[in-house]
Amino acid sequence: MAAWVVMIAFLLLTLFPFYWIVRTAFSTTNALYSDPNSLLPVEFTWGAFQRVLGLGTQEQAIAEGGSGASVNFWLYLRNSAVYAGAVTVGQVFFCSMAAYAFARLRWPGRNVVFGIFLGALLVPPIFTALPNFVLVKNLGLLNTLPGMILPTFLMAPFAIFFLRQFFLGISREIEESASLDGAGPWRTFFRIILPMSTAPVTTLAIITFIT
Known part of the structure; x- marks a missing residue:
């Protein structure tokens, strides 16, 4: 019984920030300042959602305490979907081939290169932000989708x-049997190994898309 109480308490603690986001979304900006500690929406309104979908007016937004600035929600949504989708496809495709090379193929310096990749896991992403920015700028890709996608499209150490x-x-x-049947490394990977790896590949795709 005690374990269930702890689990329920932990679940509520985990879900509370999401509830607070919803509560804030359904409250007016002015009301949030006047009663910031209320657990329920203050002066319930659909205004935030109307603005995002392009259904609200600037006057309505200002009246509810907003800035009145226009929000091109569909453009932002499209850019996010294209970016997340492209990075997910690129990382899953190229990283799966690189992972197979590290796991099965024998080539000089394999362990050294893999050690470098593991070392990259210890580097905070913020440390690579400036070099990536300079690289994208030199390539003339600032403020473009390719400029956002390319730095993380091919490889990710994790x-x-x-x-x-x-x-x-x-x-x-399994691979030896495929080799006896005349399958080379590429065919073995795409026809046998990859279909057997549906679960981890799907997990990686979900993690990559979310992050």
């Missing part, structure tokens, strides 16, 4: 490490 660990758990006998 994605390679995540998939490599799964590939190491696949029996080599």
Whole structure:
């Protein structure tokens, strides 16, 4: 019984920030300042959602305490979907091949290169923000979708490490059987290994899309 109480308390604690977001979205800006501690929406309104969908007026937004600035929601949504989708597809495709190379193929310097990738996991992303910005600027891709997508499109250390660990758990006998049937490394990877890795690949795709 005590375990259930702890789990329910933890669940409520986890969900409370999401509830607070919803509560804030249905309150007017003026009301939030006048009664910031209320657990229920203050002066309930659909104004924020109307503005996002382009149904509200500037006068209505100002009356409710907003700035009245226009919000091109559909443009922002499209850009986010294109960016997240492209990065997800790119990372899953290229990182899965790189992970298979680290897990199965024998080539000089493999462990050294993989160690460098693991070391990259220890580098906070903020440290690469400025070099990426300079690179994108020099390529003339500032304020463009390719400029946002390219720095993270091909490779991600976590994605390679995540998939490599799964590939190491696949029996080599399966690949040896495919090799005896005349399948090369590429065919083995795309026809056998990748279909067997649906669960981790899907998990990686979800994590990448969200982050």
